[in-house]
Amino acid sequence: MLDVLVIGGGPAGVVAALRAGDLGARTALVTEGEFGGMAANDGPVPVRTLAHAARLLRDARQLGHYGIQVGEPRLDYSQLLKRVWDVVADVRVHSAFRTQTDSAGVQVHENAGAARFVDPHTVVTASGLTLQSDKIILCPGGASRRLSVPGADLAATHSDAWGLSSVPESIIVIGGGATGAQVASVFNAFGAKIQLFQSGPRIVPTEDEDVSAAVAAAFREAGIVVREDFGSIESFEKTPAGVRMHFSKNGEHESAQATLAVVAIGWVANTCELELSKAGVETNARGFVGADEFLRTTASNIFAAGDVTGRLMLVPQAIQDGFVAATNALKGSSMKVLDQPAPIGSFTDPEYAQVGLTETKARENHNIATARVDFKSTTRPIIDDRTTGFCKLIADRTTREILGCHVVGERAVEISQIAAVAMAGNMRVDDLAQVPLSFPTYAGVLGRVSAMITRQLNLNLDWQGNRAGV
Numbered sequence: 001m002l003d004v005l006v007i008g009g010g011p012a013g014v015v016a017a018l019r020a021g022d023l024g025a026r027t028a029l030v031t032e033g034e035f036g037g038m039a040a041n042d043g044p045v046p047v048r049t050l051a052h053a054a055r056l057l058r059d060a061r062q063l064g065h066y067g068i069q070v071g072e073p074r075l076d077y078s079q080l081l082k083r084v085w086d087v088v089a090d091v092r093v094h095s096a097f098r099t100q101t102d103s104a105g106v107q108v109h110e111n112a113g114a115a116r117f118v119d120p121h122t123v124v125t126a127s128g129l130t131l132q133s134d135k136i137i138l139c140p141g142g143a144s145r146r147l148s149v150p151g152a153d154l155a156a157t158h159s160d161a162w163g164l165s166s167v168p169e170s171i172i173v174i175g176g177g178a179t180g181a182q183v184a185s186v187f188n189a190f191g192a193k194i195q196l197f198q199s200g201p202r203i204v205p206t207e208d209e210d211v212s213a214a215v216a217a218a219f220r221e222a223g224i225v226v227r228e229d230f231g232s233i234e235s236f237e238k239t240p241a242g243v244r245m246h247f248s249k250n251g252e253h254e255s256a257q258a259t260l261a262v263v264a265i266g267w268v269a270n271t272c273e274l275e276l277s278k279a280g281v282e283t284n285a286r287g288f289v290g291a292d293e294f295l296r297t298t299a300s301n302i303f304a305a306g307d308v309t310g311r312l313m314l315v316p317q318a319i320q321d322g323f324v325a326a327t328n329a330l331k332g333s334s335m336k337v338l339d340q341p342a343p344i345g346s347f348t349d350p351e352y353a354q355v356g357l358t359e360t361k362a363r364e365n366h367n368i369a370t371a372r373v374d375f376k377s378t379t380r381p382i383i384d385d386r387t388t389g390f391c392k393l394i395a396d397r398t399t400r401e402i403l404g405c406h407v408v409g410e411r412a413v414e415i416s417q418i419a420a421v422a423m424a425g426n427m428r429v430d431d432l433a434q435v436p437l438s439f440p441t442y443a444g445v446l447g448r449v450s451a452m453i454t455r456q457l458n459l460n461l462d463w464q465g466n467r468a469g470v
């Protein structure tokens with residue numbers, strides 16, 4: 001009998017197993033496929049590698065601007081895919097905690113097939129393993145939600161898109177959230193003609209409205225057809241050259257066709273094969289496991305961590321969840337998941353990122369001050385000829401608390417991280433204005449927006465005027 005069994009080898013599961021091993025527990029980790037989960041094998045790592053290639057193409061086209069003469073860049077997609085899978089393998093070996101879990105004495109069962117419960121303490125796997133454990137931590141992650149319309153199986157998911165052997169001539173991308181926007185942006189850079197369909201009124205809808213507008217405008221300028229509020233999909237049909245999507249709005253029927261259709265309409269939990277009812281674990285309609293702030297499920301010996309809980313579905317949150325779940329499983333429920341500002345970003349072109357509240361949300365409960373600086377009026381983006389984008393900061397007028405930061409443009413994700421550190425450290429907006437951020441840098445824009453709010457609030461900074469030139 002084990003002390004702790006972890007199901008799922010993504011960031012949540014790996015950190016849960018490592019923490020349990022570090023606490024001296026007899027621990028096993030069982031996972032259907034490769035160690036590293038979606039994060040290493042199918043999500044951020046392959047996406048970021050493709051996005052990097054897209055950036056290199058863009059940068060190569062800019063060389064002439066700086067007096068460097070080379071020919072028009074040409075993409076060899078199969079060579080790029082080889083690079084993607086080399087990177088994935090490298091990350092899996094070097095930075096996915098494998099050495100640490102091994103040295104913590106965790107038994108790792110990779111490629112074990114789907115695990116399922118027999119009773120609250122017993123799990124069997126498709127490969128024939130039977131594992132019994134006092135405590136069990138569920139970390140099976142999630143999977144792309146499929147459409148349920150006729151012909152839906154003709155549409156691919158983002159995973160299929162990474163597996164293509166060549167760049168399709170044209171792609172219909174359904175869903176303008178983070179994943180759909182990345183598929184659209186990356187394959188547009190590779191030369192595919194993209195139509196991006198979003199059912200709501202704006203793409204990247206969880207971002208600040210200014211961000212959605214700027215990303216949509218940049219996508220359109222880059223040649224992507226963006227269709228917000230397009231209606232609802234009725235069916236897909238095969239065509240000689242690919243696929244046709246039929247959709248309608250207010251009784252008007254339309255269709256769009258392309259070589260490939262990619263669906264990115266959200267996420268369901270990977271729980272259907274686990275037979276959770278045999279363990280007494282309750283789930284909601286989309287299969288997500290209900291977990292409280294200590295990550296306890298409805299079964300007293302079973303905890304849940306990562307995407308399977310349906311909360312913020314990102315690697316840093318999965319890592320924190322894994323640590324908390326394993327700690328509570330072994331030491332009693334003493335540690336809560338922290339509710340702190342989480343920087344979130346996406347590697348589209350242009351990049352976008354956020355931390356904290358959007359302007360609309362902030363206005364609901366605060367008297368706010370905002371400042372926005374466009375990249376075209378800051379030094380480093382001008383030097384690098386990366387002038388698309390802006391940084392917007394939101395603060396509370398009374399408490400001077402930084403409530404949110406929203407960035408579009410080069411290094412947006414890195415800029416929002418610095419704002420997140422300031423927020424996590426409870427810096428007031430005028431404290432941030434006094435940090436002498438390096439010049440000329442992208443992050444320097446934070447000094448400028450925080451100094452603008454400081455002036456609006458009539459706070460005293462001896463040297464605040466110095467920021468004007470950043």
Ligand SMILES: Cc1cc2nc3c(=O)[nH]c(=O)nc-3n(C[C@H](O)[C@H](O)[C@H](O)COP(=O)(O)OP(=O)(O)OC[C@H]3O[C@@H](n4cnc5c(N)ncnc54)[C@H](O)[C@@H]3O)c2cc1C
Nearest residue numbers: 008010011012032037038043115140141306307313314315
């Ligand atoms: C295209 C894309 C881009 C993304 N980009 C980012 C990003 O830039 N930054 C970021 O922070 N996050 C990003 N994410 C999200 C991130 O990948 C997830 O939040 C993270 O991987 C969740 O970790 P997890 O451990 O909960 O689950 P996963 O990483 O999904 O791992 C779960 C593991 O459990 C296994 N499993 C499932 N069911 C069973 C079963 N019955 N038995 C045994 N094993 C099972 C799965 O095979 C998998 O290996 C992205 C996701 C996608 C799809």
